Amino acid sequence: MRRLRLLLEYDGTNYAGWQRQAAAPSIQAILEETAASLLQEGVRVVGAGRTDAGVHALGQVGHLTTASALPVDRIREGLNALLPDDIVVREVEETAPSFHARRDARVRIYSYVILNRPRPSALLRHHVYHVHNPLDLGAMRSGAAVLEGCNDFVAFRVTGTPTATTLCTVEALQIDALRDDVVVVTIAANRFLRQMVRMIVGTLVRIGRGALAPDAVGGILGSRDNQRAGPAAPARGLYLMRVLYENDMMRQRARDIPQML
Numbered sequence: 071m072r073r074l075r076l077l078l079e080y081d082g083t084n085y086a087g088w089q090r091q092a093a094a095p096s097i098q099a100i101l102e103e104t105a106a107s108l109l110q111e112g113v114r115v116v117g118a119g120r121t122d123a124g125v126h127a128l129g130q131v132g133h134l135t136t137a138s139a140l141p142v143d144r145i146r147e148g149l150n151a152l153l154p155d156d157i158v159v160r161e162v163e164e165t166a167p168s169f170h171a172r173r174d175a176r177v178r179i180y181s182y183v184i185l186n187r188p189r190p191s192a193l194l195r196h197h198v199y200h201v202h203n204p205l206d207l208g209a210m211r212s213g214a215a216v217l218e219g220c221n222d223f224v225a226f227r228v229t230g231t232p233t234a235t236t237l238c239t240v241e242a243l244q245i246d247a248l249r250d251d252v253v254v255v256t257i258a259a260n261r262f263l264r265q266m267v268r269m270i271v272g273t274l275v276r277i278g279r280g281a282l283a284p285d286a287v288g289g290i291l292g293s294r295d296n297q298r299a300g301p302a303a304p305a306r307g308l309y310l311m312r313v314l315y316e317n318d319m320m321r322q323r324a325r326d327i328p329q330m331l
Contacts, residue, residue, distance in 0.1 A: 071135050073169050074142065076101075076115070077161035078130040083196045083306070084156060087123045088130070097121070100157060101132065101149075108148045109138040118171045118313040119178055122265065124305030126197065129179075129312040133171040177241060177314040179258045182271045183307045187251040198252075199271075199307035205253060205278030207245055212284035213277045214243045214255075216291065217270065224294045226270055227263035228302065236263060245274070256311070268302040275303065 078101075086094035090102070098115055105113040118131040140148070146162040153159070185191055185198040186205050217223075217240055224236040241258045248254055255271050273290065276282040290298045 073167045075163050075165040076132040079158045080127050081156040082125045088117050088121045104152045109136050116171050118175045125308045127310040131171045131313040175313050179312040180267045181309045181311050182255040184253040203279045209284050210274045210278045213287040216287045225296050225299045226266050228265045265302050269300040271303040272300040
């Protein structure tokens with residue numbers, strides 16, 4: 071049996087998220103069905119991050135186990151020939167049998183894209199969050215600085231999502247103006263809670279609009295009350311950019327990761 075590591079890119083617009091759903095299309099289900107057809111065996115694909123409905127990925131990592139002797143380049147090309155156009159397998163490599171895409175991940179890097187101009191975009195409507203009010207990036211950066219380090223992010227997650235711990239270590243949180251009208255919030259952390267990035271972005275947008283003071287973030291963090299944070303920014307602006315592993319020797323701060331625009 072061979073353990074294969076996949077590097078994946080996808081547009082999440084038409085999917086109910088990564089995880090297989092009973093009555094809705096998912097990235098995981100499409101990948102598993104496609105791999106099963108190509109490899110002629112039952113296949114389970116495990117992802118590094120369970121992206122929500124409408125969330126995109128440029129660097130999702132998954133793994134699968136197969137008895138097939140097909141070379142990895144033929145598996146990559148075979149999968150891409152069978153997959154829909156909005157899912158692409160960028161790389162396939164053979165890895166150690168013990169490799170686990172989710173449990174072995176050390177850092178996940180997400181970017182959130184905001185289109186900040188008076189009018190929306192017809193072409194980018196499924197891929198950015200349109201904010202028509204001018205944003206004060208300095209104020210947003212002041213508020214964001216409080217969130218770096220190890221903190222309890224229970225106030226920045228949606229309710230009804232049980233987890234063993236709500237402690238997360240944010241290694242970097244940066245806000246960049248890529249153009250006059252494009253703002254990107256990039257967050258690198260060891261783990262994320264459900265909709266944590268979107269709740270953080272929603273809070274920072276309130277600060278940027280002047281509806282919330284930058285120094286309010288510390289109080290929200292300490293309150294453990296998710297009614298004070300957010301509201302969660304829409305899923306369409308969120309991208310899983312990269313997943314880093316110990317043996318990659320690529321532990322980098324988010325500012326060292328190239329942006330996608």
